[in-house]
Amino acid sequence: MTIDNRVDLGVSQSVRPAGLRATALRRLRRDPASIFAACLLLLLTFAALIGAPLAAKLTGHSPIQQYPDALYRDGEPIGIMSRLLNAAGTAQDPHGSLFILGADQLGRDQFVRVLYGARISLLVATSATALALVIGVSLGLLAGYLGGWVDAIVSRMTETAMAFPNVLLAVGLAVVIGPGLLNVVIIIALFTWYYPARIVRSTTAATTKMTFVAAARAVGARPRRLLTVHLLPQVWGPLLVYATSIIAANIIFEAGLSYLGVGVPPPTPSWGQMLSDAVTSGMYQTNISLALVPGLALVVTMLAFNLLGDGIRDALDPKGRR
Amino acid sequence: MTRLAGTRILGALTQILVVTLLAWLLFYVIARFTGASPAQRIAGKTATPAQIALVAKNLGLNQPYWRQYLIFLGHLVRGNFGFSYVQMRPVSQILWSAMRATASLVLGAAVIWLAIAIPVGAYGGLRPRSFGDVAGRAIAILGMSIPVFWLAPVISYLFGYQPTQGRLLGLPILPSGTRLFPIAGYVDFGQSPVQWAYHLILPWITLAIGFTAVYIRFIRTLTAEQLAEDYTRTARAKGASTKRVLVRHVGRNVAPSVTVLLGADIATALTGVFFVETVFAIPGIGYAGLSAIENLDYPVITAVIIVAAVIAVIANTVVDIAHMWLDPRIRDVPDA
Numbered sequence: 001m002t003i004d005n006r007v008d009l010g011v012s013q014s015v016r017p018a019g020l021r022a023t024a025l026r027r028l029r030r031d032p033a034s035i036f037a038a039c040l041l042l043l044l045t046f047a048a049l050i051g052a053p054l055a056a057k058l059t060g061h062s063p064i065q066q067y068p069d070a071l072y073r074d075g076e077p078i079g080i081m082s083r084l085l086n087a088a089g090t091a092q093d094p095h096g097s098l099f100i101l102g103a104d105q106l107g108r109d110q111f112v113r114v115l116y117g118a119r120i121s122l123l124v125a126t127s128a129t130a131l132a133l134v135i136g137v138s139l140g141l142l143a144g145y146l147g148g149w150v151d152a153i154v155s156r157m158t159e160t161a162m163a164f165p166n167v168l169l170a171v172g173l174a175v176v177i178g179p180g181l182l183n184v185v186i187i188i189a190l191f192t193w194y195y196p197a198r199i200v201r202s203t204t205a206a207t208t209k210m211t212f213v214a215a216a217r218a219v220g221a222r223p224r225r226l227l228t229v230h231l232l233p234q235v236w237g238p239l240l241v242y243a244t245s246i247i248a249a250n251i252i253f254e255a256g257l258s259y260l261g262v263g264v265p266p267p268t269p270s271w272g273q274m275l276s277d278a279v280t281s282g283m284y285q286t287n288i289s290l291a292l293v294p295g296l297a298l299v300v301t302m303l304a305f306n307l308l309g310d311g312i313r314d315a316l317d318p319k320g321r322r
Numbered sequence: 323m324t325r326l327a328g329t330r331i332l333g334a335l336t337q338i339l340v341v342t343l344l345a346w347l348l349f350y351v352i353a354r355f356t357g358a359s360p361a362q363r364i365a366g367k368t369a370t371p372a373q374i375a376l377v378a379k380n381l382g383l384n385q386p387y388w389r390q391y392l393i394f395l396g397h398l399v400r401g402n403f404g405f406s407y408v409q410m411r412p413v414s415q416i417l418w419s420a421m422r423a424t425a426s427l428v429l430g431a432a433v434i435w436l437a438i439a440i441p442v443g444a445y446g447g448l449r450p451r452s453f454g455d456v457a458g459r460a461i462a463i464l465g466m467s468i469p470v471f472w473l474a475p476v477i478s479y480l481f482g483y484q485p486t487q488g489r490l491l492g493l494p495i496l497p498s499g500t501r502l503f504p505i506a507g508y509v510d511f512g513q514s515p516v517q518w519a520y521h522l523i524l525p526w527i528t529l530a531i532g533f534t535a536v537y538i539r540f541i542r543t544l545t546a547e548q549l550a551e552d553y554t555r556t557a558r559a560k561g562a563s564t565k566r567v568l569v570r571h572v573g574r575n576v577a578p579s580v581t582v583l584l585g586a587d588i589a590t591a592l593t594g595v596f597f598v599e600t601v602f603a604i605p606g607i608g609y610a611g612l613s614a615i616e617n618l619d620y621p622v623i624t625a626v627i628i629v630a631a632v633i634a635v636i637a638n639t640v641v642d643i644a645h646m647w648l649d650p651r652i653r654d655v656p657d658a
Contacts, residue, residue: 160337162586163638165630167593168611169344172627175615176353252469259471260596260615272471279475279601285483288476295472302467310463 027315034311040304048118056116060097061109063116064267069096070103077103080289101293104274105281110290113269114297120258120270121301124184125250129243131189132250136196137235141227143197144204154201158194166191167256174262184263188253192246199242200235207234241313248305255298271298327643334639341631346394349620351387359383360620363407403625408617413625416610421629423508424606427598428591430522431529432584438530439537440580444568446538447545458538465535470594474528474601478505481524506603525602529594533587537580544579548572578649585641589634 028034056062069084071077078085082103084096101110143154170191177183207213208231216230257263258272266273271294277283278290350360361378362369369377378384382393397404403413446455480491482505488498496502503524509517548554549572557571558564595608603609607626614622 159333160340163337163589163631163635164341165589165592165627165634168596168627168630169341171596171615172345172348172623175618175623176348176356178356248467255469256471256597260612262615275472275475279471284475285479288479291472291475291479295469295476298469298472299464299467302469303464306463306467 024312024315028311031311031315033307034315037304037307037311040300041308044118044301044304045122047115048122052112052115052119055112059100059109059112061099061112063108063113063269065108067103067107067109069093070099070107070109071105075105077105077107077283077287077290079287102287102289104290105277105283108269110274110293113274114271114293116269117271117274117294117297118301120181120264120268121251121254121298124181124188124254124264125247128185128188128192128250128254129247131185132193132246133196133239133243135189135193137200137232137239139193140197140200140235141204141231144201145208145223145227145231147205151201151205154197158198158201161191161194167253170253171257171260171262174257179262179265181264181268184254184257187257188250192250192253195242195246196239199238203235203238204231207231237316241309241316244305244309244312248302248309251298251301251305271295326646330639330642330646334635337635338632341635342395342398342628343391345624345627345631346391349624350390350394353620360407363620364405398628403628404621406614406619406622408614408619408622413621416622417607417625417629420605420607420610422510423604424592424595424599424608426511426518426522427525427529427595427604427606428588430519430526431533431591432588434526434530435533435537436580436584438534439541443538443541444545444572446542447547447549447572448564448568450546455542459542462535462538465531466539468532470528470532471597471601473531474525474598477524477528478601482506508602508604508606522604525598525604528602529591529598532594533591536587537583540583541576541580544576545572548575578645581641581648582645585638588637589630592630592634 052063061067067084069089070082071089072085073089078092078099079102080100082099083092083094084099085091086093086096099109099111101114104110104113139154143151170187173187173190174183177187213226213230216226221230254263255270255272255275258270259276261273261276263272264270274294275291275298278287278294284291354360359374359378361374361381361383364381365374365377382390385393401414403417405411406413406416409416442454442458445452446458449455481503484490484492485496485500485502486498486505488494488496488500490496490502504521507521509521511518545568549567554567554571557567562571592607595606596612597608598604599606599608600612607629610622611626613619614626
């Protein structure tokens, strides 16, 4: 993001102290938890983009291929670090291909599936967050800048939306319009845009009253220029903190929808779906790794986003030390 | 304050009206274009067109949409949530018994998460960077990162299923067939309060863990903020004990914010029950809702959403009014 020089001239100390971004970055780099989280997220992105097809290539297992030889006679899937069974279905065949994290109840490779699941999680969560930010930032900017009835409508909408158990309404909407990747992204964005909208609205309403905006207006800046050049840059700081936690919340949101069977439709692997398969089939009781593998993937991802979110918040805190 | 409370209640009624309209639009209008019509669902797959037309007429489905909504609203006010497509009995019958189970689950969990988060959060705010604070925060950020739909099967496995195999936390230290906690099922409070609590312990803990994490962080921040204020320093200078400062001074100022958060989280908890109730087989509204989703039983889904929303709106309203009463700064400012 490039900052217009004129903005910096006009901004008072309380809004943008000199070098806040540099300070924040320096603080982040010194915070071991944030570094750890950032590395985890990098690793996760890498695993999703390159690791998933690589694993499929190396093991020779596609994420949706079902191997009947990966199930014992009683339907129990083979466990972690097992090979495909021999023709009699009684013991592991030493020449059979290796299932690193075992197989699921349909005989699909859990390792390949959990890697492909990362793609769905990240894709849905980031695109839904991006869409929610576009809606939320636009409405928040307009409401904060224009005030009056626009503000009243946006504020009432956010208040009403926040008073409801949104996930339930989202599930209801998903049931009616049916599962699908795009549907899930739209639904999640539709039920999360008001968090950024509220933040942007209050920041914009406060900034609009500042002298530098009045100055810009006096020089003859049009509303469009005021909004994009002067007001928009002010909201990134607070938004950045929330964007991280919104992505985390949306990963859970997607997994929850898939868990309830209204998310990304099978056989596309997603962590929520894998968990739900393990739980609803009751198979997690005899083979807990079926629930542990996708669950731990979710927990580690959430932990990374939450740690990074905390780190960014502390780094941007003007009252913070260091 | 009465006027303020009146405005708040009016706002709550509007919110309830909005959610009924949304739910009705979704399940009684949009759903008609994406799936079978309600008349078709009730009459059954083998019904003739004449039979379907008759059912449609009896349900008022041939009326203009605005009248259908008014009829729907009229029924709701009288506690009539329609007829389940699958269970072939009134939805209200299904819901009333379910509400008791869900209320037991949510309220019990709320007691647990407050009982843990208040002391841990207050300690963290009082002694920042101490061992207890760092440990509490680490556990809190972990608790925040664990989705309840994963926690439920894991807890049920570790403390419900594994002991029956003679293992605790993976170690073979129990006699085979031990039953530490029930894996599933629900006993009504009226039948046996002891069995009621015994069956709910694991579900309570499951639902409470995520909230405990959020509340520890919230209460810690609030406590630290209040302890940095001049009035707490004055109280200490006067010779008030730490306990007195925490309870009488800080507690008095933190309580309103926690109450407001609690009101908002009742709505969140009603989402959590979907996952907890299904794993532990508690016949609450989450259980009813999930089986309704699987069967596309729209009247039941509609009812669950509306009931959950109404409970959430009522909880928020009660809490806001309690907040006005607890916090004189809001109470005495008419345009707050």
